[in-house]
Amino acid sequence: MRKPDLNVRIAVTGVGIICSIGRNKEEVWRSIVESRAGIGKLTRFPGETFPTDIAAEVTDIRIPIAKRDVKRLSRTDLLAVVAAHEAIEQANGGGKALPVDRAIVSTGTSTGGLLEGEQYYFHRIVVGRRRAAASRVLQQPTSGPSDAVARVFKLGGGVISNATACASAGAAIGMAADYLRSRHADVAIAGGSDALCRLTYSGFNVLQAVDPQPCSPFGADRKGITLGEGAAYLVLERWDDANARGAKILAEFCGYGASCDAHHPTAPAEDGRGAELAMRAALAESGAARVDYVNAHGTGTLLNDSAETKAIISAVGPTVPVSSSKSYFGHTLGAAGGVEAAVTVLSIMNQTAPPTLRLNSAAADCTLDYIPHTPRPMVMTSVLSNTFGFGGSNVSLMFKRA
Amino acid sequence: MTRVAITGIGVIAPGAVGVDAFRALLRSGKSAVADIARFDTAGLSAHKAALIREFNPREFISPMKMRRMNTLSRYGVAAARLAMIDRGSDPLTSETGVAIGTAFGPVQTSVDYMQEYVEKGAALAPPQLFAESVANAPGSHIAIENGLRGFNVTVTQRESSALAAAMYASSQIVKGNLRAALTGGVEEVNEMIFSVLDRIGALAHSNGVIDEQSRPFDRRRNGIVLGEGSAVLIIESKHASPPYAYISGFGIARDTSATISDWGVGHEAVVTAMRSAIEDAELDPSMIGAIYASANSSRRADRLEYCAIQALFGDRVPPVVATKGYFGEYAGGGALQLTAAALAIDEQTLHASPGFDDRDDDMSFDATREQRDLALDHLLVNSISAGGGIVSAVLSRKAA
Numbered sequence: 001m002r003k004p005d006l007n008v009r010i011a012v013t014g015v016g017i018i019c020s021i022g023r024n025k026e027e028v029w030r031s032i033v034e035s036r037a038g039i040g041k042l043t044r045f046p047g048e049t050f051p052t053d054i055a056a057e058v059t060d061i062r063i064p065i066a067k068r069d070v071k072r073l074s075r076t077d078l079l080a081v082v083a084a085h086e087a088i089e090q091a092n093g094g095g096k097a098l099p100v101d102r103a104i105v106s107t108g109t110s111t112g113g114l115l116e117g118e119q120y121y122f123h124r125i126v127v128g129r130r131r132a133a134a135s136r137v138l139q140q141p142t143s144g145p146s147d148a149v150a151r152v153f154k155l156g157g158g159v160i161s162n163a164t165a166c167a168s169a170g171a172a173i174g175m176a177a178d179y180l181r182s183r184h185a186d187v188a189i190a191g192g193s194d195a196l197c198r199l200t201y202s203g204f205n206v207l208q209a210v211d212p213q214p215c216s217p218f219g220a221d222r223k224g225i226t227l228g229e230g231a232a233y234l235v236l237e238r239w240d241d242a243n244a245r246g247a248k249i250l251a252e253f254c255g256y257g258a259s260c261d262a263h264h265p266t267a268p269a270e271d272g273r274g275a276e277l278a279m280r281a282a283l284a285e286s287g288a289a290r291v292d293y294v295n296a297h298g299t300g301t302l303l304n305d306s307a308e309t310k311a312i313i314s315a316v317g318p319t320v321p322v323s324s325s326k327s328y329f330g331h332t333l334g335a336a337g338g339v340e341a342a343v344t345v346l347s348i349m350n351q352t353a354p355p356t357l358r359l360n361s362a363a364a365d366c367t368l369d370y371i372p373h374t375p376r377p378m379v380m381t382s383v384l385s386n387t388f389g390f391g392g393s394n395v396s397l398m399f400k401r402a
Numbered sequence: 403m404t405r406v407a408i409t410g411i412g413v414i415a416p417g418a419v420g421v422d423a424f425r426a427l428l429r430s431g432k433s434a435v436a437d438i439a440r441f442d443t444a445g446l447s448a449h450k451a452a453l454i455r456e457f458n459p460r461e462f463i464s465p466m467k468m469r470r471m472n473t474l475s476r477y478g479v480a481a482a483r484l485a486m487i488d489r490g491s492d493p494l495t496s497e498t499g500v501a502i503g504t505a506f507g508p509v510q511t512s513v514d515y516m517q518e519y520v521e522k523g524a525a526l527a528p529p530q531l532f533a534e535s536v537a538n539a540p541g542s543h544i545a546i547e548n549g550l551r552g553f554n555v556t557v558t559q560r561e562s563s564a565l566a567a568a569m570y571a572s573s574q575i576v577k578g579n580l581r582a583a584l585t586g587g588v589e590e591v592n593e594m595i596f597s598v599l600d601r602i603g604a605l606a607h608s609n610g611v612i613d614e615q616s617r618p619f620d621r622r623r624n625g626i627v628l629g630e631g632s633a634v635l636i637i638e639s640k641h642a643s644p645p646y647a648y649i650s651g652f653g654i655a656r657d658t659s660a661t662i663s664d665w666g667v668g669h670e671a672v673v674t675a676m677r678s679a680i681e682d683a684e685l686d687p688s689m690i691g692a693i694y695a696s697a698n699s700s701r702r703a704d705r706l707e708y709c710a711i712q713a714l715f716g717d718r719v720p721p722v723v724a725t726k727g728y729f730g731e732y733a734g735g736g737a738l739q740l741t742a743a744a745l746a747i748d749e750q751t752l753h754a755s756p757g758f759d760d761r762d763d764d765m766s767f768d769a770t771r772e773q774r775d776l777a778l779d780h781l782l783v784n785s786i787s788a789g790g791g792i793v794s795a796v797l798s799r800k801a802a
Contacts, residue, residue: 001650003577006577048524050524072662129597134601138663141506143789146559146791150656150658150791159787160557160566160570160654160791161557162555163556165536178574182573184652185654199516202524203532206528258552258555260552264546265543390536391541
């Protein structure tokens, strides 16, 4: 079989994003520049009570296409379609149209349509399995977002979904890049999507991993994550194909690393060994001599932020600027690797690193430069974006200025 | 040309624990589909599935660890353990990846969690169930149990999950990052999925004329039968002893006419996937000695596949084996079909297609009726998913 050819350069020609701080990349970037977080009271599950009550919700989904095309889609699928639409529009904006017949969709999601699955489950308790509306639960598979995006935008290259917990979207982007490099596809719509659902909201609470206040990644007072939702996609193409099409290249995807802690089902290895492996592999694949900024996984949990700091110091060094954009839009779970890759690309394009909000004093075990409070204009050539998940799965993505 | 060797296989299959028992199941030509005792099927149209019965997880997993694992994780960890034993020789290093496929994943764990959520409240549901509610829990346990620090990905692309996982794992081996990976899949049949698929008419059922059975490619087929279990295949770039088979190519495509729950109306995308896999293996269709078909006894997907096979191979269709009559659809997340194909290369034997009797009028070939020895250099494996996704793979006997 053809191998992924590392001499093939990968161009990012489209970015689409929706999360609690914006419905598209212009809104998201404006919120970032203005240091405006999108964290508020949980409203998605009225009448149900949880130990904590804040979240980073998407409050306004505007469907960019005909309503009949999004019938029966789950909320996770809808978020995916909105983000993919923006990314594809941008990629098609200049030059010849994308070759949709050879376009694959690669999506990471943790829970897919579980929100609708829960509604089906509740309905079934009341009316019984023979009368509960099965159409709701058909939206549950984690293949939903990839299938929906491919169907709505008539993409014929194939669909690949992965559900690798919070590392899902990072894996989706890496996988897609490799299939472009091995010419199993000519275009990739790659990213992630996840809507908040009860199981997730309740589950992180019972794990006592949720901060009752808006999360404070790397902070001395950090108590856990803020749960969020959202979706983002990148359009990836081989560099020469993008040029031949006359497309505007926004950034270069230049490598990734994937690893596993092999340590614990939910907790990261405290020494950050798996995260370090992923970052080292991304650096090796990209051939980059230095890293100018790290968009951290930075969840706000005691364990992650400490382990990730150790891993960054080992793999990249003690002086690299680092921040967690989760301080803006929470932990978007399976979508995180996509949403944060999109923010990373926007950061490179604007030569401005987003800050870590609410970081009044860094914890003793968090000794890096975390860019507190306000965005920092800086020269960025090579940038890492980290995504780690349950099961100790780690993915580190490397992007370069175009 | 780069091929990846399959050097170890572990199987937790309906009617067969271990690769030798699985060989015997395939040789028997008999279906492992049986009446369901696990949950109540009263009032439903379907009452059968291919379920794991003889499996005792205590033989593979310590009681302490077992409490932390759901059924899927137990299947996966046990299959991985069997694959490691089967592979023998020097143990794999920590630089080994894991790519597991699952179509439905931990639906039962989510149901169990929501049950507690309803009964006890959102703050008191058990954290252990939440930890196992992520689809990648089996892959994670496999890594923890075996100390595997390479990539760890769980692919969830419906019927194509295991082949798509194998595609990613193989791509990482040929890329040269790692020498070895564990791939395959896991699946669990539960009441929720069964009743929903029954409700939408997707399952095979007795209708007064025929009994309830998986009948891939047969003219009387009226739906799928669900399967479960796990198969884990160890794939490597270098190996000491002769492997089962080599993975030599993949093709991927999607039917743009497919809707959320069907396969689409044209068969061109299936042709594209098959042709791409054959090209990826640097072969041409005339060199394909057999097809291990996706056929799962659904009316439309089976027809799409035979139309596609006829379009690509014309009047020279190689022998076609439909394995889902043995163990149902989704068995091992799709990995049991891939395993059967690898064993066909290993044994130079073509398996029978239980459940196939008589073909459709516009179908030009029969599925295999009996097992027979056959020199097999290359065979094609198809997986066609509802939603339109298709992955095809080529397996070969030789390294080059």
